[in-house]
Amino acid sequence: MYDLIIKNGKVIDGTGKTSPQDLDIGIKGNLISEIGNLKKAKAREIIDAQGDYVTPGFIDVQNHSDSYWTIFDYPGQESMLTQGITTISVGQCGASLAPLPSLEGFKAVQKWRSAEGENINWQYMEEYLEILSRQKLGVNVLTFVGHSTMRRGLLGDDIRKLSESELKVLERVTTSSLKSGAFGLSFGLVYAHEYNSSKEELLRLAKLATQHGRSISMHIRNDQSHILEAIDEAIDLSQESGARLKISHLKIRGRENWHLADQVIERLDQTHKKGLNVRFDLYPYTTSWPVLYTYLPKWSYEGGKSELNKRLAQPYLREKIINSLHEQNQDLSNIIIATSTGSPHLIGKDLSEIARAQEVTAAEALLNVLSSSMSEVVVFDENISWENLEQFIKHPLGMIATNGAGFRTKKINTKNLIHPRCFGAMPRYLNLVLYNKWLSPQKAIHKITGMPAEYLGLKNRGVIKKGSIADIAVFDPNGIRDLATLPSPYQVSEGIRAVVLGGELALSGGRVMARKFGQVLRA
Structure with missing residues (x-):
């Protein structure tokens, strides 16, 4: 007697090597107990997956549910x-x-969401994971340890090279977090409090990840005209430290930079041929969701939000920033304000509309938005090439991620806009690759199951085999599609028939179960 049987489906095991097979899956407790012909077997509950693909549950390798x-x-x-x-x-x-x-250190998340008024009753990674485990989680959650969080917790808003004693403190804090269960170390080199980190600092911390068998994840320093140098920096860090590397949300922003895609691919291919353990993730959209201040020259936001505001208030420096924006030859006019803590009346408007109302240029309007919003602004910008997106999705080193945050399906009471990838990234990806035949079904599933599990070092997840954890998705390959859009993001995708989480039915017939079965995972 099984607790659950999934029968009549086409099983894709997550390895990327095996085509869909007509198999049944028997589950006992939280484990896959049997795979084969179970037509005569009995179970307390049966899922009839006739016409559906049965795959490992999808792993979102780049998620911001914590920072939001x-x-x-x-x-x-x-x-x-x-x-x-x-x-x-x-x-x-x-x-x-x-x-x-x-x-x-908690201010590191304020570029995405204001932290004002939140109750922070932990300090160390172990305490945080314990408190998080008391939540009624709908999915499994694992965490990396953030370089900016630690660095800012140590230095505040000081932007400078760490002293040897400070670097040793950072090493101790990193080591403690990895021992407490963090799956790796993440960097955000584009942001103000990490941009000037020394190579020695990055390398010493990355080596700690290697020593503990963990991975590193990097938001590279530049994804526009200097993307090649930024990718080289990330690859060099992986090579010198020996750490498994993931380049986060790989993309090339700006039409004037799209031609660099072939050179990006060439660098990744050369890295792979050398045997380096380097991967990247991306989301299947041409609209990005960046923090607005990252459009500015790096020197302008050195020191963080308060220093940026001081510079914006000085006419000479303000003019220098505007000239820099004009020299970058970017089309700023179509950037849409998605989140603005100080000026909610601007949400949903693009910079051309704001500029017309203020009788200024789009560059000047951008600075006005930052000044009025205390610099906490997130935007939508359709600045990614469809051709590049297809090329990156097909690449064998690419994984698919939401780079979004989890919400309830009922629209929340806020004026802030969220990216549709928070509701539709995985179904959108599967619709694209299966309908257009960009990838075989087994290769497509591998990018959201077995490959991220291998990168993360997850044991017994991301594949369907006897003895593995019963995290399973059942979906209609002909009917899966996303419905969420920029104007209307709170739209549940179609085609996901069932989700099994740790052997328990978490979603059935498109309906989320009341009980929650997610766990905090520790490395």
Whole structure:
């Protein structure tokens, strides 16, 4: 007698090597107990997957539910679960919710969401993971340790090279976090408090990840005209430290830079041929969701939000920033304000509309938005090439991620806009690759199951085999599609029939179960 049988489906095992097979899956407790012909077997519950693919639960290797605080506001993470996602990897882009050498470290997440008024009753990674485990989680959650969180907790808003004693403190805090269960170390080199980190600092911390058998994840320093140099920096760090590397949300922003895609691919291919363990993730959209201040020249936001505001208030420096924006030859006019803490009336408007109302250029309007919003602004920008996106999706080193956050499926009461990838990234990806035949079904599934599991070092997840954890997605390959859009993001995707999480039915017939079965995973 099984607890659950999934029968009549076409099983794709997540390895990327085996085509869909007509198999049944028998589950006992939280494990896959049998795979084969179970037509005569009995179970307490049976899922008839006739016409559906049965795959490992999807692993979101780049997730921001922690930095948007939705891991606590909406622990059910319904917008993730309804995509077939069973595990999310947070603590990305240099920002994690622990450890906190001081509360200054918590400011690392403020570029995405205001942290004002939140109750922080932990300091160390172990304490954070324990508190997180008390939430009624709708998906499994694992975390990386964020370099910016630790660095800012140590230095506050000081932007300078660490002293030897400070670097040793950072090493101790990193080591403690890895021993407490963090799956790796993340960097966000584009952001103000990490941009000037020395190579020695990055290398010494990356070597700690290697020593503990963990990975590193990097938001590279530049994804526009200097993307090749930024990728070289990431690859060199991986090569010198020996760490498994993931380049986060790989993309080339700006039409004037799209031609660099072939050179990016060439560098990745050369890296792979050398035997280096380097991968990247991306989301299947041409609209990015960046922090607005990252459009500015790096010197202008050195020192963080307060220093940026001071510079914006000085006419000479303000003019220098505007001239720099004009020299970059970027089309700023279509950038849409998605989140603005100080000026909610601007949300949903693009910079051309704001510029007309203020009778200024788009560059000047951008600075006005930052000044009025205390620099906490996130935007939508359709600045990614479809051709590049297809090329990166097809690449064998690419994994697919939401780079979003989990929400409940009912629209929340806020003026802020969220990216549709929070609700539709995985179904959108599967619709694209299966309908257009960009990839075989087994290769497509490998990019969201077995490959991220291997990179993360997850044991017994990401594949369907006897003895593995029963995290499983069941979906209609002909009917899976995303419905979420920029104007209307709170739309559940179609085609996900069922999700099994740790052997328990978490979603059935498109309906999320009331009980929550997610766990905090520790490395």
